[in-house]
Amino acid sequence: MDSGFIGLIILLLLLLCAAALLMSRDWRWVMGALGLQYFLAFLLVSSSWPLELAAVKLVAGWMAGAVLALTRMNLAIEPEEATKRLPTSPAFLVLSTFLVLLVVSGAAPALADWARQMSINQAWGGLILIGLGLLQVGLSGSNFRSVVGLLCLLSGFEILYAAVEASLLVAALLGVLNLGVGLAGSYLLQTPGTEQLE
Numbered sequence: 001m002d003s004g005f006i007g008l009i010i011l012l013l014l015l016l017c018a019a020a021l022l023m024s025r026d027w028r029w030v031m032g033a034l035g036l037q038y039f040l041a042f043l044l045v046s047s048s049w050p051l052e053l054a055a056v057k058l059v060a061g062w063m064a065g066a067v068l069a070l071t072r073m074n075l076a077i078e079p080e081e082a083t084k085r086l087p088t089s090p091a092f093l094v095l096s097t098f099l100v101l102l103v104v105s106g107a108a109p110a111l112a113d114w115a116r117q118m119s120i121n122q123a124w125g126g127l128i129l130i131g132l133g134l135l136q137v138g139l140s141g142s143n144f145r146s147v148v149g150l151l152c153l154l155s156g157f158e159i160l161y162a163a164v165e166a167s168l169l170v171a172a173l174l175g176v177l178n179l180g181v182g183l184a185g186s187y188l189l190q191t192p193g194t195e196q197l198e
Helices: 001-023 027-045 052-072 089-112 120-139 145-165 168-190
Strands: none
Touching: 001 027, 001 089, 001 120, 001 145, 027 052, 027 120, 027 145, 027 168, 052 145, 089 120, 120 145, 145 168
């Protein structure tokens, strides 16, 4: 198959995963979409980094997701996440996703031209994840949704950064950062009363 067609399929799946993170009400679907998103980000990063180095990103992301999923599964009380989100209308979320895509469609080609070592697929994928991750963090009222949005944002940043820097130390630091966000999110989910803080 043509590499351009495969890159387009990866970008469409990445967009669907990021949109599912934003719109899904069930945490199980969110965790599944996050795991698939990390695999698709791994495919984009592996075009710039060696396979062993790109696998660090995949494993660290899956471990952070597993920590969050296990913590969320073991919670005694199901938090009301749908009521804590500011806008609950699917039409608003679809419109917001479309606006992020509009901004990315203007910024991605310019970013790929500016950073010559970055492919257009990496620019699109990284900016989509950064934009929808910021949207998730900004619109969520729960710790779980905010941590998932931060992980999405970090994943987009890692795609962009992988195109300009291929270092074992950078891969390790970004992996530790993902794990740290996952562990901090796990702690915040288990701490009573943090959801009610304003």
